[in-house]
Structures are given as structure tokens and as C-alpha cells.
Amino acid sequence: MPRPRNDTFLRALLREPVPYTPIWIMRQAGRYLPEYNQTRARAGSFLALCRDPDLATEVTLQPLSRYALDAAIVFSDILTIPDAMGLGLYFVDGEGPRFERPLRDESAIRNLAPPDPTGPLRYVLDAVAQVRRSLRDELPLIGFSGSPFTLACYMVEGRGGTDFATLKSMLYNEPSLLHAILAVNARAVAAYLNAQIEHGAQAVMLFDTWGGILTSSAYEEFSLGYMREVLSALPQRYGGERIPTIVFTKGGGLWLERIAASGCDALGLDWTIDIGAARMRVGNRVALQGNLDPAILLSSPATIEKHANAILQAFGHGSGHVFNLGHGVSQFTPTNHVEALVRAVHTASPPYHV
Ligand code: CP3
Numbered sequence: 001m002p003r004p005r006n007d008t009f010l011r012a013l014l015r016e017p018v019p020y021t022p023i024w025i026m027r028q029a030g031r032y033l034p035e036y037n038q039t040r041a042r043a044g045s046f047l048a049l050c051r052d053p054d055l056a057t058e059v060t061l062q063p064l065s066r067y068a069l070d071a072a073i074v075f076s077d078i079l080t081i082p083d084a085m086g087l088g089l090y091f092v093d094g095e096g097p098r099f100e101r102p103l104r105d106e107s108a109i110r111n112l113a114p115p116d117p118t119g120p121l122r123y124v125l126d127a128v129a130q131v132r133r134s135l136r137d138e139l140p141l142i143g144f145s146g147s148p149f150t151l152a153c154y155m156v157e158g159r160g161g162t163d164f165a166t167l168k169s170m171l172y173n174e175p176s177l178l179h180a181i182l183a184v185n186a187r188a189v190a191a192y193l194n195a196q197i198e199h200g201a202q203a204v205m206l207f208d209t210w211g212g213i214l215t216s217s218a219y220e221e222f223s224l225g226y227m228r229e230v231l232s233a234l235p236q237r238y239g240g241e242r243i244p245t246i247v248f249t250k251g252g253g254l255w256l257e258r259i260a261a262s263g264c265d266a267l268g269l270d271w272t273i274d275i276g277a278a279r280m281r282v283g284n285r286v287a288l289q290g291n292l293d294p295a296i297l298l299s300s301p302a303t304i305e306k307h308a309n310a311i312l313q314a315f316g317h318g319s320g321h322v323f324n325l326g327h328g329v330s331q332f333t334p335t336n337h338v339e340a341l342v343r344a345v346h347t348a349s350p351p352y353h354v
Contacts, residue, residue, distance in 0.1 A: 002137055003241060004135070004137045004138055004140045006140075008020065008021075008022040008070050009022040009024065009071040009203070009322060010202060010203060010241075010242075010244060011319065012287055012322045013203060013246065013265050013266045013287045013289075013322060015287050017319050017353065018319050018353055019353055020346055020353060021312060021315075021321050021322070021323050021349035022071065022322055023323035023341070023345045024069050024072075024073065024322070025069065025324060025325055025329050026324060026327060026328045027328035027329045028067075028073065028338075029060055033066070033335065034335075039058055040059075043055050045091070046077075046091055047089065047090070047091065050077055050080065050123070050127075052123075053127040053130050056074070056075045056123075057127060057130045059075045060072055060073070061131070061134060063338075066338075066339070067339055067342045068342055068343075071139060071140050072135055072139050072140070072141050073141075074124070074127055074141065074142070074143055074144070075127065076144070078145060078146030078150065078151065078207050079097050079146070079151070079154060080124055081121070081185070082099065082151055084119075084121050085112060085113070085155075085184075087099040087101050087103070088100030088101050095159075095161065096159065096160045097154060097159065099155065102155060102157060102159075103155050103181060104156070106177060109177050109180050109181055110180070112180070112184045113184065114184055114191055115188060117191050117194075117195035117196075121192060124192075124196070125196065128141070128199040129199045129200050132199070133200075140202040140203060141203075142201065142205055143201025143203070143205075144196075144204060144205045144206070144207060145189045145193050145196075146206070146208075147189070147226070147230075147247075147249075148185035148223070148229075149185075149210065149222050149226060150207060150208050150209045150210045150223075151189070152181045152185055153210045153213075155181060156170055156178075163213075168213075178222065182222060183226075189206070190229070190230045193234060194233070198238070202241070202243065203243060203245070204243065204245055205246040206230065206247050206248065208223055208249040210250070211224070211249035212249060212251015212270075216254070216255065219249075220258070223249070224249075224258060224259065224262060227264075228263060231245055232263060244287075245263075245264045246264060246265065246289055247264040247266075247267060247268065248268025248269075248270075249268075250270045251270060251272070252267075252270075253270065253272055256273075256278055256281050256282055264286060265286060266287035266288065266322065267282065267286050268291075269288055269291035270291060270327060271292065271293035271326030272326070273291065274314055275288055275290060275314045275315045276313075276315060277314075279316070287319075287320040287321065287322060288315065288320060288321055289324050290323075290324050290325070290326050291311065291324070291326040292308060292311060292324070293307075293326055294326065294327055294328065294329055297337045298333060298334075298337070299337075301336070301337060305341075305344040305348075308341055308345055311323070312345065312348055312349050312352060315352070316352065317353075318352070323345045
């Protein structure tokens with residue numbers, strides 16, 4: 001299987017030499033793009049869009065035709081797994097995701113089983129395969145999953161946008177129940193990512209959006225340990241090529257050394273940490289992905305350029321940096337500001353690679 005024509009993203013993740021710093025943007029296909037909103041309206045809802053491989057492929061490609069991004073990420077959501085476990089995912093406009101049947105009692109938890117990725121998650125694999133074909137080996141395709149812990153947060157709480165008090169009370173009062181959920185989630189995530197790789201994903205990312213709410217020791221016990229389990233269940237190579245892995249724990253800046261030792265190839269950084277300091281701490285063990293504050297994209301092209309340059313300079317010379325935001329792009333981001341960012345990174349980064 002050939003590497004894509006533009007393989008700077010894959011090379012940077014493996015810390016191989018690159019001519020410039022590659023960039024992609026978390027939630028690059030999303031509501032800040034008018035064409036995304038049009039396709040979403042045609043689909044009827046966000047979930048209908050995710051479940052239609054033709055439309056999911058269409059929106060995956062939209063940001064790539066506007067911007068010189070260096071990777072595609074399949075359009076889907078992290079909550080497809082708990083939905084496939086029967087929890088009943090739905091979205092309330094403006095309030096984010098909800099579950100009809102959150103996990104609140106022991107019998108529901110004991111009945112939980114990892115879904116067969118080729119069964120209820122078939123639509124995701126079809127989208128992965130279709131996007132991969134559409135890319136024609138021009139750009140690499142990223143597959144993804146939520147981390148076992150972040151999925152459990154939504155599964156127990158039944159919704160986001162809370163302080164996860166129900167989840168935390170389970171963690172401290174009935175840790176064995178939470179461990180039972182996490183063990184199922186780890187098997188589900190491993191099977192799901194393996195299936196995405198078999199259907200064409202060329203790198204995979206774990207979104208551990210809520211790992212940062214934990215104490216240092218609980219992070220090891222309830223989040224990182226299970227991500228390690230997932231990483232060890234992924235193939236080193238597929239079709240002759242390395243499949244690099246990225247772990248993004250939002251709020252994980254204090255634990256970078258431990259995450260870097262988890263078996264991943266790259267760390268996703270949120271915007272709170274200086275990327276140069278992060279590089280000093282993890283050395284040559286992993287690549288780094290990040291970490292512009294998404295709010296900077298709301299400012300102006302000149303300010304965006306200034307902050308992008310500061311991040312490139314802070315990372316410094318050499319490979320091992322994939323430029324990204326520190327979290328998903330805001331729906332209120334002007335489209336020309338994303339263009340300014342991509343141009344700034346591509347224009348200013350080559351001197352760091354000579
Ligand atoms: O990066 C990409 O372009 C790939 C697509 C992607 C989406 N969600 C599309 C999406 C990815 C990688 C995700 C991951 C995801 N989903 C996470 C982890 C990353 C993060 O942002 O922390 C989480 C926590 C979710 C759960 C979820 N899905 C939330 C909190 C929301 C936002 C709800 C809202 O109203 O803001 C979603 C919906 C969602 N997922 C949207 C998109 C483009 C917006 C939905 C819409 O079109 O209405």
C-alpha cells in the first residue's frame with residue numbers, strides 16, 4: 001500500500017524529516033463552513049449526516065477543497081460506540097449530546113458488551129473506506145475514537161456540559177462498576193480502531209477530552225491504563241506501513257511524560273502548555289500535535305499569523321510537530337481566518353526543517 005503523495009503528516013508523526021510543518025484542524029469539517037451547514041440540512045440532522053456514508057464523505061472532503069490541509073479526518077463522532085451499545089444517542093440543539101439510557105445501575109453495566117464494528121458501526125467503516133477511495137492517495141486519512149474514560153463520562157452522565165458529578169461519585173463510591181464499563185469500552189475501542197485501520201485509516205487518534213478532570217492517580221487508573229490497553233491491541237503496521245497513533249488528553253499537560261510512555265507515537269496538546277516546554281519534557285520519544293488556542297482564530301489574520309509563528313518557534317527546529325488547534329474549531333470562526341492559519345504555518349515553517 002503506497003503512502004499518500006502528501007505524506008508530511010505521517011512523516012511528522014513518525015519524526016521523519018519533512019519540508020514544512022503539516023497542519024490539520026480538529027473539527028475541520030464543522031459548522032463554521034457554510035457548505036457543511038448545507039449538507040447537514042440536506043441530511044436532516046447531525047446524526048443522519050454521520051450515518052450516511054455518501055454525505056459523511058462529502059463533508060469530510062469539504063475543508064480539503066477550501067484549504068491546503070495535510071490530512072483528512074473521517075467525519076463521525078466519538079459517541080457512535082455507546083450509541084451502538086444501545087444507549088440511544090440524540091442531540092438537543094445548542095446543548096450537545098444526550099443518551100436516552102445512561103448507565104446508572106449495576107444490571108445495565110453488567111449487560112454492556114463491545115459492539116461488533118462491522119454490525120451497528122458499519123456506517124462508520126463504510127465512510128472510512130469511501131473517504132479513503134475519494135482521497136486517491138493524495139492525503140492521509142485519520143481514524144479516531146473517544147478514549148474508554150471519555151466515553152464512560154458520557155455513558156454514566158447521560159450528557160456533556162456538566163461537572164461529571166455522577167461519574168465521579170461512581171469513581172469514588174463504586175470503582176469496580178466504573179472499571180467494568182472501562183474494560184468493555186477498551187475492548188470496543190480497540191476493535192473499532194482496528195476495523196477503521198482495515199478499512200483505510202492511515203493514522204488513529206484517541207480523544208481523551210475529559211481525562212483532565214481526574215486526579216493524577218485516578219488518571220493512571222481510570223484513563224491512561226485503558227488507553228495503553230487499546231494502543232497495545234493496535235497493529236504496528238498495516239499493509240506494510242506504520243500506523244501512527246495520537247493520544248490527546250485535554251488538560252493532560254501535567255502528565256506528558258506518562259502519556260509519552262503509553263506506547264503512542266504522538267501527543268495532542270491543548271493550548272495551556274508551551275509546546276517548547278512540552279518538547280523538552282518528552283524529548284525524542286514522541287511527536288507533538290497542537291496547540292493554538294481555538295479562540296485565536298476569532299481574532300484577525302495578523303494576530304493569527306503572529307501566534308502561529310510563536311508556536312512554530314517554540315517547537316523549534318526539526319521534525320515531530322503536527323500543527324493543530326488545542327481543541328476543536330469554534331463554529332463562529334470566519335472561514336478566511338482558517339485560510340490565514342494554514343497559509344501562515346506553510347509559509348513560516350520551512351526554515352525550521354532545513
Ligand atoms: O475533527 C473532525 O473534523 C472529525 C469529526 C469530529 C466530530 N466530533 C464532529 C462533530 C470529531 C473527531 C468529534 C469528536 C468528539 N465528539 C469529541 C472529542 C473531541 C472534543 O471536541 O473534545 C467529543 C467530546 C464529542 C461529543 C460531541 N459531539 C460534542 C460535545 C458535540 C458538540 C455539540 C454542540 O452542539 O456543540 C458533538 C457534535 C459534533 N461532532 C459536531 C461536529 C461537527 C457539531 C454537530 C452539528 O453539526 O450540529
